[in-house]
Amino acid sequence: MEALAHQFFNLDIMRQAWPIILQGFGMTLLLCLAVIPLGLAGGLLVATASLSKSRALRWTVKGFNDVFRALPPLVVLILLYSGLPFAGIRLSPFAAVCLAFLLNNSSFYGEIYRAGIESVGRGQWEAARSTGLSAPHTFAYVILPQAVRNVIPDLVSNTVEVVKLTSIASVVSFTELLYAADMARSVTFNTSPIVLAALIYLVILWPVVRLMSRLEHRVAA
Amino acid sequence: MTSGPLAANGAERPILQVRGLVKRFGALEVLKGIDFAVAPQELVFVIGPSGSGKSTLLRCCNRLEEPDEGSIMVDGVELTDPRCDINAMRRRIGMVFQSFNLYPHLSALRNVTLALRKVLRKSRREADEIGRAALARVGLSDKVAAYPAELSGGQQQRVAIARALSLEPKIMLFDEPTSALDPELVGSVLATMRDMRESGLTMVVVSHEMRFARDAADRVVFMDGGRIVEEGTPEKIFTAPENPRARAFVAEIAR
Ligand SMILES: Nc1ncnc2c1ncn2[C@@H]1O[C@H](COP(=O)(O)OP(=O)(O)OP(=O)(O)O)[C@@H](O)[C@H]1O
Numbered sequence: 001m002e003a004l005a006h007q008f009f010n011l012d013i014m015r016q017a018w019p020i021i022l023q024g025f026g027m028t029l030l031l032c033l034a035v036i037p038l039g040l041a042g043g044l045l046v047a048t049a050s051l052s053k054s055r056a057l058r059w060t061v062k063g064f065n066d067v068f069r070a071l072p073p074l075v076v077l078i079l080l081y082s083g084l085p086f087a088g089i090r091l092s093p094f095a096a097v098c099l100a101f102l103l104n105n106s107s108f109y110g111e112i113y114r115a116g117i118e119s120v121g122r123g124q125w126e127a128a129r130s131t132g133l134s135a136p137h138t139f140a141y142v143i144l145p146q147a148v149r150n151v152i153p154d155l156v157s158n159t160v161e162v163v164k165l166t167s168i169a170s171v172v173s174f175t176e177l178l179y180a181a182d183m184a185r186s187v188t189f190n191t192s193p194i195v196l197a198a199l200i201y202l203v204i205l206w207p208v209v210r211l212m213s214r215l216e217h218r219v220a221a
Numbered sequence: 222m223t224s225g226p227l228a229a230n231g232a233e234r235p236i237l238q239v240r241g242l243v244k245r246f247g248a249l250e251v252l253k254g255i256d257f258a259v260a261p262q263e264l265v266f267v268i269g270p271s272g273s274g275k276s277t278l279l280r281c282c283n284r285l286e287e288p289d290e291g292s293i294m295v296d297g298v299e300l301t302d303p304r305c306d307i308n309a310m311r312r313r314i315g316m317v318f319q320s321f322n323l324y325p326h327l328s329a330l331r332n333v334t335l336a337l338r339k340v341l342r343k344s345r346r347e348a349d350e351i352g353r354a355a356l357a358r359v360g361l362s363d364k365v366a367a368y369p370a371e372l373s374g375g376q377q378q379r380v381a382i383a384r385a386l387s388l389e390p391k392i393m394l395f396d397e398p399t400s401a402l403d404p405e406l407v408g409s410v411l412a413t414m415r416d417m418r419e420s421g422l423t424m425v426v427v428s429h430e431m432r433f434a435r436d437a438a439d440r441v442v443f444m445d446g447g448r449i450v451e452e453g454t455p456e457k458i459f460t461a462p463e464n465p466r467a468r469a470f471v472a473e474i475a476r
């Protein structure tokens with residue numbers, strides 16, 4: 001029992017690891033601040049394109065979505081980071097992570113937006129167009145606000161996944177939370193830094209998860 | 222009436238002139254050559270059995286449906302002309318739907334002011350002023366800040382009417398404006414429409430409210446199978462229609 005506490009909940013080691021873990025947490029936050037807005041914007045672009053009149057564009061988007069929803073994001077990241085240099089493009093770990101997430105998230109967020117847009121009745125388009133509003137104005141002021149409101153639980157839930165997924169940045173040596181904790185683990189030969197990182201994820205995401213299940217209940221009601 | 226400055230000003234020119242209108246959905250021909258004109262300040266009622274093409278006719282008149290053949294002139298402008306600025310025309314053609322179609326995420330006032338802001342590019346202050354006036358006109362001054370979900374069906378429909386009215390349309394098209402309403406709420410919407418008629422607005426109304434048609438309509442048009450088969454004064458259509466289908470239909474809705 002004592003050995004267990006020593007290996008997983010060693011306060012001394014946690015205290016030692018704290019500065020580096022805090023730094024890692026800062027980098028995770030930074031990553032989230034880049035990757036979430038990028039994904040939300042890319043998703044909107046993808047969803048808008050999938051409504052296009054051009055069949056070629058719609059099919060391109062469909063292909064894009066299928067590919068990046070099927071490919072594991074880790075594979076995409078490693079491909080970009082270690083594959084692109086052979087094509088003469090060398091990305092920093094941060095840039096590689098951002099790009100990989102943009103590709104992956106655009107397809108996921110895009111599908112969520114699309115479901116939201118489809119949930120808004122045809123009558124809304126018709127009413128708006130009948131007052132002379134252009135299609136882009138109708139989309140921006142009438143359809144999109146309702147679409148987003150209808151899928152907020154899905155957007156939040158996907159965002160939680162994105163936050164968790166930022167830990168894959170550790171494989172390209174980007175010093176985010178997990179990477180920092182693992183570094184601390186390897187020098188101390190003790191698992192406590194990882195436990196500390198896990199606790200941080202938990203503290204950050206648990207309220208969101210709570211909120212989410214409340215949102216879902218409200219929508220269902 | 223046909224001479225003098227009025228005629229020179231084009232006051233006798235129909236506001237809406239439909240000629241040879243054909244509309245198909247795939248293989249189904251829904252409108253089979255409609256000729257139809259509405260004079261300024263006229264209120265025309267359109268009746269007919271379900272599926273006869275009444276809604277489709279209205280929806281072609283602001284090109285919510287694209288006509289396949291024929292011509293549609295609104296206030297002298299050919300809508301089917303590819304060079305026609307359809308958005309500029311649509312705001313001059315008010316449309317009121319059976320299901321109201323208010324924007325649920327916007328207050329009554331914002332429902333009315335959206336097009337004023339984005340189509341007519343009015344300032345917020347000016348748009349608010351016009352919007353409040355339009356809501357006052359339909360008797361909803363006290364509901365300016367209410368959201369659609371907080372309004373009764375009759376109130377929602379009146380907001381929808383205010384939304385169209387605020388753009389100062391040349392003509393208003395109503396597609397069964399009262400048929401989604403509880404009977405006790407119909408009166409308020411009809412009163413609003415009567416008030417609009419008295420102020421000289423040109424209106425086309427698809428509806429089976431016979432009482433309203435009798436005392437407000439100038440003309441009643443009976444459609445069947447994608448054609449206008451009979452038209453005349455409400456008196457004539459509701460009491461002595463010539464067409465046997467019209468006679469059967471009128472007897473049916475009069476019951
Ligand atoms: N978008 C569409 N696609 C295919 N068929 C359609 C479409 N809209 C209407 N129709 C068909 O066109 C015909 C006329 O429809 P329309 O809605 O104009 O009739 P209506 O006279 O308004 O009937 P109701 O009194 O039931 O409202 C119907 O047979 C209908 O099924």
Ligand SMILES: [Mg+2]
Pocket residue numbers: 275276277396
């Ligand atoms: Mg109809």
